[in-house]
Amino acid sequence: MISAFIFRALKGHILATVAVILGAAVLVPASNLLLPADHALHIPTYVMSLMGKYLCYALLALALDLVWGYCGILSLGHGAFFALGGYAMGMYLMRQIGSRGVYGNPDLPDFMIFLNWKELPWFWYGFDMFPFAMLMVLFVPGLLAFVFGWFAFRSRVNGVYLSIITQAMTYALMLAFFRNDMGFGGNNGLTDYKEIVGFSVQAGGTRAVLFALSALMLALCLLIASAIVNSKFGKVLVGVRDAESRVRFLGFRVENIKLFTFVVSAMFAGIAGALFVPQVGIINPGEFAPANSIEVVVWTAVGGRGTLIGPIIGAVLVNAGKSYFTGAFPELWLFALGGLFIAVTLFLPKGIVGTIQSGFSGRKAMKAASSAEKGRGDVTPVAQAAE
């Protein structure tokens, strides 16, 4: 039963993508650590961290694709789950600073002393333990998605209304996290990290491992997502996207189907956020900004929603473009992003991967049609009558 579930995930193009990601997980750190700095193939540490960041974004886009591309839920608040995962990791990293902070207090992070706090708030308990923090990376975004989805899907909030409340959700969280008395560092967020499980966050080796882990998690989540969408459950998901009432009248509990998918997707986003934070060295409320969540939608649309690998490609391409543009023509980036979204909507409504795939299946259908044309002579009378 379980083996069939896993086996279904192993489609050709998914396997190829996983192989590429795993190849990058080995080759990029190897080139960074083993080759001399002046070697032509040497990848500098900052480039590796940048690529690691892209992989986290790719995982976030994959998470969005699961709910948007397959279930038809356009979430404009997925950045919130990403940021919550990031905060969980950030809290762990803050606790690892110990007495090496500016104020040298072994129990309280610097910003709490600055705010005159006397003791650690209860919700910071346990974050000095790595396993607990990792559990929270999954649990907190998952819980928010569960509570949010429970109410939204049960009251049958759909389409653009749902999109708007997801956007409101991330905006509300941003405002809350900006407040100093929330206990998450206010608008400065959490930063100045020193160590992760005993290794220096700045060290090249740690960065290489973080990159490799980002790639591994992306590959793992891609396989899980593929197993989900290729199961009967995945077919029901697409049914919900295309004809929700039909699914309901077939006897499925649409709200549970949506809720499960939304929670899994939020957990993927949480993992992405957690891997993102040690690589960029900071998490602040800006990550909750509504614009961030909308950018994720652009990556997913550019790559091709409902394809799983499309959003990964889209996230990497658009962010690589962003890195280039913001360096070369900083004032043009937003125009380029907006233009890209319009161009994709007009000329590539299925995105890059979706267009390529439908090109393939279109040619296959044409071949099938032409062979059916040739074989028309020996079609059985029964089939003809039924046509």
Next chain:
Amino acid sequence: MNTIAEIRSKSLLYLEDVSVSFDGFKALNSLSFVVEPGELRAIIGPNGAGKTTMMDIITGKTRPDTGRVLFEDDIDLTKKDEADIAQLGIGRKFQKPTVFESHTVWDNLELALNRPRGVFSTLFYKLSAEDTVRIEEILDTIRLTHRRNELAANLSHGQKQWLEIGMLLAQEPKLLLVDEPVAGMTDAETAETAVLLREIAKSRSVVVVEHDMGFIRELGVKVTCLAEGSVLAEGSIDFVSNDPKVIENYLGR
């Protein structure tokens, strides 16, 4: 004459005094309606007579303001939602053919099969030999065996209607509600659909809403005429179509 209690206990579906209004408009006005097990019933009536509203109430999409809706004598349908009612064994075909266009014909039927529908049972579902046989049987019944691997989007309008009927069969319902199954069909398709519905009605109750009088004549079953939210006349097609009230309200127009 049977007493009401007797009629009720023998019925598969029992509606009594059902009323519902939307913004003051009375869509159903103390409608009473009984379907017996194994019955094939046709419903006719002008636009706005409440035919679709009645189906909405039976399938849990709309709640009635007053009245009783009972399934198999003791299940109160007004307390259940769509998914519950579908699992109880009431299938519904929409007016506009509603199939999963981006799935193949086969997948459409596989999804509709009456199997556990929870999140985890569908995640770990594996097509069994028994299910394969059942899907092949249905494909044969709805005459789509030769198109089993095609996307539903590529089917003709009539074939989509049949596929939807096939999905309802896969659900193994005790009662099938069919809303205008031959709208937009060619004459040949209409005739085949009549054969198909009669075949289906051998093992379950079927309620068909239709405007096409020729089609209803072809079905040759008991007819109920609705108008303004209540029953105008009930009986054979000849009896109903000669009723002066029916002629005035529906046929005459």
